[in-house]
Amino acid sequence: MESIKRSKIRNYYGGIAKGVTANAKSSCCGGSSCCGDNTENAELYDPEHIEGLPKEAINASLGCANPLVFADLKPGEKVLDLGSGGGIDVLIASGYVGVTGMVYGLDMTEEMLKLAIQNKEKSGIKNVEFIKGYIEDIPLDDETVDVITSNCVINLSESKEDAIKEAYRVLKPKGRLAIADIVQLKEVSDEIKQSIELWVGCISGALEMEEYKRILKMAGFKGIEVTPVSLYSKEMLKSVATSKKLDDIYKRLDEESLDGAFASAIVKAYK
Numbered sequence: 686m687e688s689i690k691r692s693k694i695r696n697y698y699g700g701i702a703k704g705v706t707a708n709a710k711s712s713c714c715g716g717s718s719c720c721g722d723n724t725e726n727a728e729l730y731d732p733e734h735i736e737g738l739p740k741e742a743i744n745a746s747l748g749c750a751n752p753l754v755f756a757d758l759k760p761g762e763k764v765l766d767l768g769s770g771g772g773i774d775v776l777i778a779s780g781y782v783g784v785t786g787m788v789y790g791l792d793m794t795e796e797m798l799k800l801a802i803q804n805k806e807k808s809g810i811k812n813v814e815f816i817k818g819y820i821e822d823i824p825l826d827d828e829t830v831d832v833i834t835s836n837c838v839i840n841l842s843e844s845k846e847d848a849i850k851e852a853y854r855v856l857k858p859k860g861r862l863a864i865a866d867i868v869q870l871k872e873v874s875d876e877i878k879q880s881i882e883l884w885v886g887c888i889s890g891a892l893e894m895e896e897y898k899r900i901l902k903m904a905g906f907k908g909i910e911v912t913p914v915s916l917y918s919k920e921m922l923k924s925v926a927t928s929k930k931l932d933d934i935y936k937r938l939d940e941e942s943l944d945g946a947f948a949s950a951i952v953k954a955y956k
């Protein structure tokens with residue numbers, strides 16, 4: 686049976702996918718600015734990389750950095766994006782690997798998959814496939830892909846060990862990980878750690894850097910790098926909480942313990 690946390694995560698991201706689809710259909714919606722609270726995420730990407738993508742793919746962007754900047758994708762490579770959401774990273778990656786390559790997007794949320802498939806169809810991109818499943822139990826054979834990307838998803842997993850072990854299994858020998866994620870940089874209160882809402886919002890499930898490295902090493906990865914790129918101040922977390930409609934939860938928390946406790950990070954490793 687599905688855990689409460691997982692079903693909350695699914696409902697939350699399913700709701701976002703429906704919201705993006707509904708706003709895109711609305712006749713009032715001439716530009717991207719009225720299409721939900723994820724529009725600022727377009728700033729993660731170079732304009733040239735998102736040019737021509739369906740606006741629903743851009744508006745559904747929920748990542749915390751751009752893994753394609755350091756994934757070093759090459760023509761002909763096979764890529765798997767864990768927790769592909771509305772498909773933005775998958776669609777961009779398809780351009781790097783070209784027609785001889787292939788990009789799979791894996792997600793557990795039906796509404797996100799539907800949105801991603803619509804975005805694929807609208808974009809006309811062919812070398813992409815969206816599949817339903819869990820990152821902790823990847824429905825691909827051993828040694829299938831050259832690169833695994835992921836953007837703000839590992840923090841949501843209730844079993845990060847299983848997700849990382851599965852990533853290792855499906856990577857070809859010498860394959861690589863290029864993950865954008867959130868990490869925890871200092872001790873936080875139990876209230877923060879135990880908040881399902883903050884977990885769903887990508888915060889309380891974040892790993893400490895040393896723990897992230899330990900899990901990667903245990904799975905067999907080498908050349909491990911976990912590098913924070915953008916520290917989250919209390920002001921920034923407050924605005925994230927507002928955009929995720931988590932103000933009530935935020936108000937109850939100790940702001941000082943949140944200040945600087947989390948950061949977006951890039952994670953690199955090799956099989």
Ligand SMILES: C[S@@+](CC[C@H](N)C(=O)[O-])C[C@H]1O[C@@H](n2cnc3c(N)ncnc32)[C@H](O)[C@@H]1O
Nearest residue numbers: 698746747748768769770792793794819820836
């Ligand atoms: C924060 S969103 C990020 C989406 C996308 N990577 C992006 O950058 O826009 C997290 C996504 O991961 C999916 N997800 C969360 N936990 C998952 C799991 N255990 N297995 C598969 N997908 C999961 C959610 O359905 C959601 O689409």
